[in-house]
Amino acid sequence: CGVFGVIGVSDASNFIALGLHALQHRGQEAGGIVTHDPETGFNQMRRFGLVRDNFTSADTMAKIPGGIGIGHVRYSTAGSKGQTAIRDVQPFFGEFSMGGAAIAHNGNITNALSLRRELIERGSIFQSTSDSECIIHLMARSMGRNIPDRMEEALRKVEGAFSVVAMTRTKLIGCRDPLGVRPLVLGKVGDGWVLASETCALDIIGADFVREIEPGEMVVINGSGVQSHFPFRPAASRFCIFEHVYFSRPDSQLGGRSVYETRENIGRELAKENPVDADLVCPVPDSGTPAAIGYSLESGIPYAMGIIRNNYMGRTFIEPTEQIRNMGVRLKLNVNRALIKGKRVILVDDSVVRGTTSRKIKEMILDAGAAEVHFRIASPPTAWPCFYGVDTPQREKLLAATMSEEEMRDHLGVDSLRFISLDGLYRAVGEANGRDSSCPAYCDACFSGEYPVAPSDMIEDGFQM
Numbered sequence: 001c002g003v004f005g006v007i008g009v010s011d012a013s014n015f016i017a018l019g020l021h022a023l024q025h026r027g028q029e030a031g032g033i034v035t036h037d038p039e040t041g042f043n044q045m046r047r048f049g050l051v052r053d054n055f056t057s058a059d060t061m062a063k064i065p066g067g068i069g070i071g072h073v074r075y076s077t078a079g080s081k082g083q084t085a086i087r088d089v090q091p092f093f094g095e096f097s098m099g100g101a102a103i104a105h106n107g108n109i110t111n112a113l114s115l116r117r118e119l120i121e122r123g124s125i126f127q128s129t130s131d132s133e134c135i136i137h138l139m140a141r142s143m144g145r146n147i148p149d150r151m152e153e154a155l156r157k158v159e160g161a162f163s164v165v166a167m168t169r170t171k172l173i174g175c176r177d178p179l180g181v182r183p184l185v186l187g188k189v190g191d192g193w194v195l196a197s198e199t200c201a202l203d204i205i206g207a208d209f210v211r212e213i214e215p216g217e218m219v220v221i222n223g224s225g226v227q228s229h230f231p232f233r234p235a236a237s238r239f240c241i242f243e244h245v246y247f248s249r250p251d252s253q254l255g256g257r258s259v260y261e262t263r264e265n266i267g268r269e270l271a272k273e274n275p276v277d278a279d280l281v282c283p284v285p286d287s288g289t290p291a292a293i294g295y296s297l298e299s300g301i302p303y304a305m306g307i308i309r310n311n312y313m314g315r316t317f318i319e320p321t322e323q324i325r326n327m328g329v330r331l332k333l334n335v336n337r338a339l340i341k342g343k344r345v346i347l348v349d350d351s352v353v354r355g356t357t358s359r360k361i362k363e364m365i366l367d368a369g370a371a372e373v374h375f376r377i378a379s380p381p382t383a384w385p386c387f388y389g390v391d392t393p394q395r396e397k398l399l400a401a402t403m404s405e406e407e408m409r410d411h412l413g414v415d416s417l418r419f420i421s422l423d424g425l426y427r428a429v430g431e432a433n434g435r436d437s438s439c440p441a442y443c444d445a446c447f448s449g450e451y452p453v454a455p456s457d458m459i460e461d462g463f464q465m
């Protein structure tokens with residue numbers, strides 16, 4: 001998901017809509033905005049679909065006036081079953097004795113089921129199926145004297161990954177879980193302040209990037225500025241390494257470096273580790289593009305656009321049903337036949353999950369007359385599900401969970417298939433010595449199976465680590 005919040009501007013909703021539009025890659029299922037205006041009070045709007053289709057008309061925007069607000073773009077994650085209802089669309093809102101508050105959450109709460117059970121037993125009335133709603137109910141039960149105190153208390157009971165933005169009538173609040181699994185950044189726009197999942201959402205509104213919110217940090221922003229504190233027990237940070245590989249936008253900054261640069265490095269590492277003689281390096285667009293450029297630069301094999309993407313389709317992976325996902329690849333990608341014919345092609349993609357994308361693409365490329373197809377993947381084999389906010393399927397559906405690399409190559413029917421090593425990936429993201437297995441600098445559970453936070457709901461559900 002993507003989250004965004006702004007305070008101290010004249011029309012918050014337009015800033016939020018723009019910010020969410022820049023974060024659309026983080027979730028395309030639905031979006032919502034909550035604002036506050038002294039005259040109308042809290043205003044809320046939630047819609048299925050893209051920001052540009054829902055939050056652009058002057059009529060709509062006039063219904064969510066105010067100088068402070070937050071927004072959310074939704075991406076359904078591991079826990080969600082079946083179709084999303086509009087009541088699952090964030091931000092969530094609650095009335096407390098000291099006034100209203102809204103929250104928007106990116107990540108996934110790993111003890112949400114047990115929290116929910118406990119809260120329902122004690123009288124909470126849940127409105128949605130979302131793990132994030134627990135936070136509002138925990139806040140309602142807190143004895144804290146103000147909303148930030150209540151939020152702090154609530155978040156101390158929550159396990160897993162959370163980058164949260166929240167608001168009251170007068171305050172914008174941001175918080176990252178102690179491991180800092182999901183990103184969250186602070187920006188300045190005129191006299192106002194912005195919180196956003198990624199820096200690309202600051203760029204679009206002309207805000208300056210101030211800094212990242214730190215793992216375990218909570219900021220409370222009002223008219224007099226930003227107050228920061230660290231309410232959780234300190235822990236070594238474990239940022240999601242897959243944000244670098246795929247999830248974040250290449251024009252965002254993470255950890256002081258552009259994501260694009262990191263992805264190009266990943267491509268270079270991949271070429272060093274897994275060279276092959278070929279005529280062309282082609283990305284699977286768009287997610288494989290920067291890594292393919294890196295691979296080409298390192299290997300000296302020319303880069304070419306062997307696959308053309310139709311820009312009017314979304315990310316295939318995000319379409320919820322298997323059937324649409326299967327079609328999706330063809331709807332979105334087509335082979336540039338004239339270029340491919342008779343060539344030995346290296347295809348670079350960011351990841352292999354179910355293998356649907358790679359299989360279809362291989363078929364299309366061979367149909368077009370390629371002489372050889374070599375897959376090079378910019379992440380290690382995805383052998384474990386993510387429980388921290390990225391929608392990977394159950395373990396059985398992950399190709400790498402049931403097959404060796406050799407078997408995957410045969411299954412995909414390509415001449416060769418190689419993945420970057422975990423160490424290579426760590427080097428590419430700036431850890432010169434690779435992965436320190438005694439305390440890895442990142443979360444890499446989907447590749448290593450080492451979960452930095454025990455996924456207790458899933459374990460209860462029968463998941464075996």
Ligand code: 5GP
Binds near residue numbers: 246350392
């Ligand atoms: P597959 O087709 O193997 O199931 O999925 C791999 C493709 O899905 C890659 O091209 C990758 O860019 C894309 N993808 C989109 N969203 C995700 C995600 O959340 N996780 C992973 N691992 N891949 C994703």
Ligand code: SF4
Binds near residue numbers: 240242388445447
């Ligand atoms: Fe990121 Fe993978 Fe960890 Fe999920 S399991 S937070 S995708 S590194």
Ligand code: MG
Binds near residue numbers: 285287288
């Ligand atoms: Mg892709």
